[in-house]
Amino acid sequence: MVKICCIGAGYVGGPTMAVIAFKCPNIEVVVVDISVPRIDAWNSDHLPIYEPGLDDVVKKCRGKNLFFSTDVEKHVCEADIVFVSVNTPTKTQGLGAGKAADLTYWESAARMIADVSKSDKIVVEKSTVPVKTAEAIEKILMHNSKGINFQILSNPEFLAEGTAIEDLFKPDRVLIGGRETPEGAKAVEALKNVYAHWVPVEQIICTNLWSAELSKLAANAFLAQRISSVNAMSALCEATGADVTQVSYAVGKDTRIGPKFLNASVGFGGSCFQKDILNLVYICECNGLPEVANYWKQVIKINDYQKNRFVNRVVSSMFNTVSGKKIAVLGFAFKKDTGDTRETPAIDVCKGLLGDKAKIDIYDPQVSKDQIQRDLTMKKFDWDHPMHLQPSSPTSMNKVNVVLDAYEAAKDAHGICILTEWDEFKALDYKKIYGNMQKPAFLFDGRNVIDADKMREIGFIVYAIGKPLDQWLKDMPAVA
Numbered sequence: 001m002v003k004i005c006c007i008g009a010g011y012v013g014g015p016t017m018a019v020i021a022f023k024c025p026n027i028e029v030v031v032v033d034i035s036v037p038r039i040d041a042w043n044s045d046h047l048p049i050y051e052p053g054l055d056d057v058v059k060k061c062r063g064k065n066l067f068f069s070t071d072v073e074k075h076v077c078e079a080d081i082v083f084v085s086v087n088t089p090t091k092t093q094g095l096g097a098g099k100a101a102d103l104t105y106w107e108s109a110a111r112m113i114a115d116v117s118k119s120d121k122i123v124v125e126k127s128t129v130p131v132k133t134a135e136a137i138e139k140i141l142m143h144n145s146k147g148i149n150f151q152i153l154s155n156p157e158f159l160a161e162g163t164a165i166e167d168l169f170k171p172d173r174v175l176i177g178g179r180e181t182p183e184g185a186k187a188v189e190a191l192k193n194v195y196a197h198w199v200p201v202e203q204i205i206c207t208n209l210w211s212a213e214l215s216k217l218a219a220n221a222f223l224a225q226r227i228s229s230v231n232a233m234s235a236l237c238e239a240t241g242a243d244v245t246q247v248s249y250a251v252g253k254d255t256r257i258g259p260k261f262l263n264a265s266v267g268f269g270g271s272c273f274q275k276d277i278l279n280l281v282y283i284c285e286c287n288g289l290p291e292v293a294n295y296w297k298q299v300i301k302i303n304d305y306q307k308n309r310f311v312n313r314v315v316s317s318m319f320n321t322v323s324g325k326k327i328a329v330l331g332f333a334f335k336k337d338t339g340d341t342r343e344t345p346a347i348d349v350c351k352g353l354l355g356d357k358a359k360i361d362i363y364d365p366q367v368s369k370d371q372i373q374r375d376l377t378m379k380k381f382d383w384d385h386p387m388h389l390q391p392s393s394p395t396s397m398n399k400v401n402v403v404l405d406a407y408e409a410a411k412d413a414h415g416i417c418i419l420t421e422w423d424e425f426k427a428l429d430y431k432k433i434y435g436n437m438q439k440p441a442f443l444f445d446g447r448n449v450i451d452a453d454k455m456r457e458i459g460f461i462v463y464a465i466g467k468p469l470d471q472w473l474k475d476m477p478a479v480a
């Protein structure tokens, strides 16, 4: 029986390995992590991450050919294929701070693999890493190998949170990069055979190592660039009376452009887009390509602009101050169907509103109060000025309430900000909500989930991203 071990039981390691175990009953899969609470949760009825369909897949294989363990060394030692799916955040200190990927976790995993291995292994980069990381990993493994043969493969993951299981079951493609040597080709074939259990072989792309590593950064940069492009257009739509939904639709109908990933929003979030683009920017700078670096930097700058623009719109619409006013924040996760809040635009929007002394009541169906408090008190790293940390003042947390439903959040509020596109926000009784709010009652839709005209009929003053402005908003222009 082939044995797979995955180091890192996070958003990628957990679901990816669960699907491999589910689709390959002849393979034993062990997911290991240094975090005891995380592994305990994977072994419990309350998995550490919320992902539609995940519970089902885990329940079907856990204890059969899928295991979660903290005994990292034992399972690495026994494995034929070791996936490394540890976190690769942006460095916050030292060389490249604010841009470069922090490979500390990766390096320590590689050193541990070299230390404990007693047989040949294929080591798979699952984490998103800078191009050429495999070369560094190879050096670590080879210098400590005691005669053991390691083959490094790059097999980046393209799943999106909230649809992870769907994406893993039916990936657009699987990408495997390896050394162009007979041993490298053999390792690529071995990994290809794993995926071939359920992915059509023509969708398994095999490349050299550097192309695979760079393709992952490029894919995320292209995706984020589409969002920044449509968000940039949303500002122009508001200035001109065009409707961004109509523009996206018309543009996306061109088959060369396509309709996906053109939804204007309050800004993109998530643990990867910003980090991976910053990483790309750093790599470009290190390779003497400042023009290319600046090009990609703009994607993040527009994202920051969009979040600021939203806050400014809220404040300016409400007579240029939200001081002492209650604002209901509906949605805190970075997108629907996940409880993940990493880099969620809600953090910046809430901090912006608190900066103007608002009182905010937050409701999200999947994010806990503790998590929201951690996020809002965490110092924010300013990637553009790496020496600056922007703390949230301790007093402003007194002005934050985390509540259990949208109605409670909106009661007596002056305004509502929709920051995550949860389906339930489309189905709320807005008449009832309006009845319980201060007047004039404002509705700021950062995700374009509500029917603005219907809301106006109820009596709300409505702002929706990239939509024609009503007279009120035209009279109170926001300064971005």
Ligand SMILES: NC(=O)C1=CN([C@@H]2O[C@H](COP(=O)(O)OP(=O)(O)OC[C@H]3O[C@@H](n4cnc5c(N)ncnc54)[C@H](O)[C@@H]3O)[C@@H](O)[C@H]2O)C=CC1
Binding pocket: 007, 008, 009, 010, 011, 012, 013, 032, 033, 034, 035, 038, 072, 085, 086, 087, 088, 105, 106, 108, 109, 126, 127, 128, 129, 157, 158, 159, 160, 161, 271, 272
């Ligand atoms: N979150 C996502 O949707 C996607 C993430 N990625 C990439 O996958 C990688 C992992 O991301 P996530 O799963 O979101 O991170 P995560 O933070 O959820 O999980 C990483 C796990 O690795 C563990 N870990 C760190 N060092 C370890 C070590 N030496 N030994 C054992 N365990 C160790 C941590 O305790 C943590 O549980 C990142 O490089 C990310 O860029 C790629 C595609 C999608």
Ligand SMILES: O=C(O)[C@H]1O[C@H](OP(=O)(O)OP(=O)(O)OC[C@H]2O[C@@H](n3ccc(=O)[nH]c3=O)[C@H](O)[C@@H]2O)[C@H](O)[C@@H](O)[C@@H]1O
Binding pocket: 128, 157, 158, 159, 160, 161, 162, 220, 223, 227, 260, 261, 262, 263, 264, 265, 266, 267, 268, 269, 270, 271, 272, 273, 334, 335, 336
């Ligand atoms: O490397 C990663 O981590 C992953 O990053 C993204 O996945 P994810 O961040 O989970 O979620 P997305 O669906 O891409 O959404 C990211 C952000 O963009 C926003 N978004 C997305 C699409 C859109 O049209 N408009 C928009 O504002 C979302 O609301 C969210 O805040 C990519 O979609 C995955 O392919 C990739 O594997």
